Amino acid sequence: MNLASHVVRSAGTHPDRAALRLGDATVSYRMLDEGSARMAGLLRDRGVKPGDRVGIMLPNVPEFALAYFGVLRAGGIIVPMNPLLKSREVAYYLDDSGAGLVFAWDAFADEARTGAQQVEAEAIVVSSGAFEELLESAPLVEDLRDRREDDTAVILYTSGTTGRPKGAELTHANLSLNCDIGANDLLGLTADDVIFGGLPLFHAFGQTCTLNAAVAVGACLTLLPRFDAERVLSMLGEHGVTVFAGVPTVFSRLLRQPGRDAYDVSRLRVALSGGSDMPLQVLQDFQAAFDVVVLEGYGLSETSPVASFNTLQAGPRPGSVGTPIRGVEMRVVDNDGKEVPQGESGEIVIRGHNVMKRYWQRPEDTADAIRDGWLYTGDLGRVDEDGYFWIVGRKKDVIIRGGYNVYPREVEDVLYEHPAVADAAVIGLPNSDLGEEVGAAVVLKPGARTTADELRAYVKGQVAAYKYPRKVWITDTLPKGPTGKILKREIVPPPEPCGR
Numbered sequence: 001m002n003l004a005s006h007v008v009r010s011a012g013t014h015p016d017r018a019a020l021r022l023g024d025a026t027v028s029y030r031m032l033d034e035g036s037a038r039m040a041g042l043l044r045d046r047g048v049k050p051g052d053r054v055g056i057m058l059p060n061v062p063e064f065a066l067a068y069f070g071v072l073r074a075g076g077i078i079v080p081m082n083p084l085l086k087s088r089e090v091a092y093y094l095d096d097s098g099a100g101l102v103f104a105w106d107a108f109a110d111e112a113r114t115g116a117q118q119v120e121a122e123a124i125v126v127s128s129g130a131f132e133e134l135l136e137s138a139p140l141v142e143d144l145r146d147r148r149e150d151d152t153a154v155i156l157y158t159s160g161t162t163g164r165p166k167g168a169e170l171t172h173a174n175l176s177l178n179c180d181i182g183a184n185d186l187l188g189l190t191a192d193d194v195i196f197g198g199l200p201l202f203h204a205f206g207q208t209c210t211l212n213a214a215v216a217v218g219a220c221l222t223l224l225p226r227f228d229a230e231r232v233l234s235m236l237g238e239h240g241v242t243v244f245a246g247v248p249t250v251f252s253r254l255l256r257q258p259g260r261d262a263y264d265v266s267r268l269r270v271a272l273s274g275g276s277d278m279p280l281q282v283l284q285d286f287q288a289a290f291d292v293v294v295l296e297g298y299g300l301s302e303t304s305p306v307a308s309f310n311t312l313q314a315g316p317r318p319g320s321v322g323t324p325i326r327g328v329e330m331r332v333v334d335n336d337g338k339e340v341p342q343g344e345s346g347e348i349v350i351r352g353h354n355v356m357k358r359y360w361q362r363p364e365d366t367a368d369a370i371r372d373g374w375l376y377t378g379d380l381g382r383v384d385e386d387g388y389f390w391i392v393g394r395k396k397d398v399i400i401r402g403g404y405n406v407y408p409r410e411v412e413d414v415l416y417e418h419p420a421v422a423d424a425a426v427i428g429l430p431n432s433d434l435g436e437e438v439g440a441a442v443v444l445k446p447g448a449r450t451t452a453d454e455l456r457a458y459v460k461g462q463v464a465a466y467k468y469p470r471k472v473w474i475t476d477t478l479p480k481g482p483t484g485k486i487l488k489r490e491i492v493p494p495p496e497p498c499g500r
Contacts, residue, residue, distance in 0.1 A: 001172045002144040003153050003212070004072035006179075007033050010218040014191055019215065020062045021222040021239060027062045029218065032069070034140065035132070039070020041139035048101065050075030050145050053155065055094055055102030055121075056202070057081040057112055059225040063131050064201050065211060067103050075145030078154045079167075080202035082482050083108045090115025097155055097167055097360060149173035155360050156204055156301045167360035168302045170204075177353050178304040179212040181325050186295070186309050187243060187270060191218035194267070195243045198224040198232060198250065200482050204305035205274050210245055227484075229257040237264030244268055244292070247275035249484035251286045251294075252422060256445055260289070268292045270312060274299065276485040277391055277409050279416035279424075280319050296321050298391060302375055303328075304354040308389050320388040321381075328352030332383055337371070345392050345407075348381045349374040380407070397488065399428035399436050404466045406438055408488075411467055414459050415440060420448035421455070423478050425486050429471060429493060440469035441491050443478055450474075 010019070011033035020027040027035070048054060054071045056078055058064040071078045079097045081090070083105050090112055094102060099121060104112030106127040116123040147153070153172045157165040183189040195214045199206030214221040222239040224232065232254060235241060251273060254260060271286070271294045283294050297309035298321035308330060310322035324330045331339050332346040340346040355375045358366040369376055380392040392407045399406040408426035415424035423443035428436040442455060452472040460468040471493065479490035 001149050001151075001176065002072060002075075002147050003172050003175050003179075004036065004069045004144055006176075006212065006216045007036055007069050008144065010191075010215055014218040017191060017218055018220045019218075020065055020197075021220055022062055022225075025062075026220075027065075032065060032215075035066040035135055036069035036073055037140050037142050038135040038138040039066055040073035040141040042135060043070060043074040043076060043101075044141060045138065046101065048074055048076050050147070051077060051151075053077045053079050053097045053099035055079045055081050055090075055097070055099045055104075057083050057085065057090070057102055057104040057108065058126060058201075059083050059105055060197055060201050060206075060223045061105070061128065061225055062223065063103075063105075063126050063128070065215075065221075066131075066135065067126070068201075068207075068211070069215075072153060073141065073144050075147060077152050080154065080156060080207070082200070082202055084482065085111065085115070087111045087114035087118065091118040092164070093157060094121045095119040096165075147172050150357060152357060154207070158301050166362055166365055169357040169360055170301075170304050171357050174304040174354055174356065175208060175212065177327070178208050178306050178325075179216050181327070182209055182306055182309075183213040183216050185326055186297075186306075186311055187213070187272075188312065189213060189217045189219055189243070193217070193219040193242045194240050195219055195221050196224070196232070196235065196241045196245060197221040198227060199245055199247070199275075203275075203483050204299070204301045205245070205247075205483065208305060209272060209274070227253075229253045233257060233260055233263040233265075236268060237266075240267045241265075242267050242269050244271040246271070246273065247484040248273055248278040248282060249276075249423065249480065249486070251278070252282050255282065255285055255289060256422060265290050265292070270295060272297065274305075275483045277412070280413050281416045283318055294318075298322070298379075298389065299354075300375075300377060300379075302356045302369070302377075303350055304356070307350050307352075307354060317386075317388050320384075320390050322389065323387050324350075324352070324389075325354070328354055330383075330389060331374070332381055332389075337374075342385060343382055345380055345382045347395055348377045348379045348389065348391075350377060351375070397427075399426075399438055401428075401431075401436050401438055401466055402434040406467050411438065411440065411459060411463060411469060414462050415442060415455065418450070418455060418458050420444050420450040422446075422448075423486065425478055425488055425491055426469060427488050427491055427493075437471060438467065438469040439471040439493055440473075441478060441493070442472060442474050443476065444474060 015030040299305035
């Protein structure tokens with residue numbers, strides 16, 4: 001088995017179809033097949049052997065796919081890296097994974113080179129045009145290296161919310177099955193589909209649900225290296241996008257974009273949301289504005305990433321992350337690992353073909369995360385009578401106010417229903433009397449006006465007394481990760497209380 005076999009198969013079936021598009025430039029499946037085969041030859045000439053790790057530090061450009069599938073063809077293990085990493089972070093990723101080689105985009109070359117030098121690795125600078133010339137001079141290695149199903153294909157580093165990032169080892173089987181189920185069971189993709197490629201390809205969601213899904217069926221992935229709402233709306237019409245994938249903040253930004261009704265989105269047939277919780281109001285507004293069904297799903301880097309999803313066949317259940325995908329089991333358990341009664345909240349655990357092999361060189365962390373075959377996610381949720389799962393929040397995010405549990409997601413949903421609110425994050429604040437107090441950081445929509453007192457009163461009228469945020473502050477922005485997920489651990493409340 002080799003995940004790169006998807007490229008060979010689609011090139012054989014649809015050689016002249018566009019595999020990748022960036023602006024007006026396209027890469028056909030024949031070009032992707034040959035380019036990745038030459039990438040494999042380049043790696044072989046540089047001494048890369050099966051099982052060796054290779055860093056890919058590229059934005060959403062065609063060169064990412066050429067490098068990605070080239071490493072796989074050579075039998076190597078990919079270490080995807082955010083192009084915005086600084087040198088000390090680059091050094092950590094390369095040193096921890098043991099990667100001796102990293103391919104880095106020219107705009108970020110200085111940080112990549114400096115980081116690589118710190119751990120005696122080599123950085124190869126990639127730029128449009130020059131990289132193609134480099135590959136043209138490399139030998140063509142058409143044969144795929146045979147890999148076992150449980151051989152590692154990708155080491156995806158987690159965000160490091162509980163310490164330094166850990167590398168989740170995802171196998172060829174993990175990623176191939178997750179991709180095939182997403183493309184066929186969930187979306188019914190065909191070679192006629194055009195998939196929006198704005199999700200970062202160095203992230204699990206972007207790799208599996210856009211790049212690998214597109215290549216598996218011979219569809220086209222239209223790439224966007226940097227998010228811009230106006231450009232996204234233009235692409236939907238110009239490129240005839242049929243499948244849109246994004247995180248909730250992207251959906252919000254498209255809704256807020258001035259003049260969005262003027263853009264042609266008529267070919268759009270389905271939208272996918274993942275990566276973080278989708279506020280119910282945003283989901284409903286997007287479906288109404290774009291006349292498209294929005295399917296929410298759930299997963300982690302450790303689950304390749306898809307674990308559950310709403311489906312087109314069953315129809316979405318707004319607010320839910322759907323049911324487990326084929327071959328995957330999910331349960332909700334208490335602190336002792338015992339399944340809780342239906343409807344009650346607990347930690348979500350997952351078992352199936354999508355669960356990672358292990359954390360790279362971290363046996364203790366692996367043993368803590370995977371117990372008796374079940375991956376303990378740290379996410380809190382519940383399951384309803386029809387088997388649909390609902391995310392309540394992160395185990396570490398739960399606010400315990402005076403002995404009562406407050407789940408941030410519930411309060412955030414209410415804030416998002418306010419017409420002035422663009423973004424909201426609810427966090428726990430230290431309190432000497434209650435242990436924790438509920439706080440809320442809010443970003444307003446352009447031109448909107450309201451006050452912290454008004455927002456506090458709005459929420460107070462819709463939730464139990466112990467849940468509403470006593471401290472609300474309005475800010476220009478909220479800290480976000482590379483996929484647009486709000487980073488609550490980086491939110492700093494203002495020094496003075498905003499009232500009671």
